[in-house]
Amino acid sequence: MRAVRGLSRPRGGSRTFNTAPRPLGGWSAPWLYLAPALVVLGGLLVYPIYQLGLISFFQYTQAQVSGGEPTTFQGLGNYAELFGDPQFWQVLLATVVFAAACVVSTLAVGCALAVLLTRVRAVPRLALMLAALGAWATPAITGSTVWLFLFDPDFGPVNRVLGLGDHSWTYGRFSAFFLVLLEVVWCSFPFVMVTVYAGIRAVPAEVLEAAALDGASQWRIWRSVLAPMLRPILVVVTIQSVIWDFKVFTQIYVMTGGGGIAGQNLVLNVYAYQKAFASSQYSLGSAIGVVMLLILLAVTLGYLRLLRRQGEQL
Secondary structure, three states, rough: OOOOEEOOOOOOOOOOOOOOOOEEEEEEHHHHHHHHHHHHHHHHHHHHHHHHHHOOOOOOHHHOOOOOOOOEOOHHHHHHHHHHOHHHHHHHHHHHHHHHHHHHHHHHHHHHHHHOOOOOOHHHHHHHHHHHHHHOOHHHHHHHHHHHHHHOOOOOOOHHHOOOOOOOOOOOOHHHHHHHHHHHHHHHHHHHHHHHHHHHHHHHHHHHHHHHHOOHHHHHHHHHHHHHOOOHHHHHHHHHHHHHOOOOOOHHHHOOOOOHHHHOOOHHHHHHHHHHHHHEEEHHHHHHHHHHHHHHHHHHHHHHHHHHHOOOOO
């Protein structure tokens, strides 16, 4: 007698229904669930990147936008013009150094405060968390304006407290970069602090107690116990900080008045804005955007590859 599908016959002779759910779509089921998100990402990410790369290969200025002249294919001409401009290399170097300083400072402040949160009582911890989240939630343009007021040469309280008179922090190149760095760290460290604090809380207390009983100092506990266990979390916050700090725009544009005196505080994002919109050279601005994208991809993939060589499971 043929077995009926969906029924199974045990040895006793009675029939039972097989109610186990069947997988939907087999191997393609995960892709079916991810399809809506992939469509949204394709529209919001892939297509703009495609258009950015496409424009960078054409001559696209205000004349082409208004229809006065036809769009002509330039090939790598825009990139050759960009790489032949000495200002581009100066801005690139300044961007790399500034972003590196911001990343290191943000990680140092965020990790130090995360450890501090584990050492203080509930009320100070709550106050610090609320203050940090307030800084994190503040819009970049608002935070930049507030920091400009704090360091204002005429009315700012910082100069009065330090006795600097009418010293202008935005006049000098390095002092202006330092001022912007403080604002970037101020609005970025809460992400690192909250993420690392959550990771520390997940570490078994017995491990930390054993290290303390062995006589390890707080710095030694962090370097030899916490940091290795939190390395996957530190990888995430480092990559996020690199991406955010490398493409800083609002803080530089607002606090230095569009790039500082004679462009001394330009970074790549502001430089691309000036080329694309101030000079109406949209193709050059797109080429700068493509270069920034490739640099960020190279840094991220290189960092992940280095960690894999060290045996990290990511």
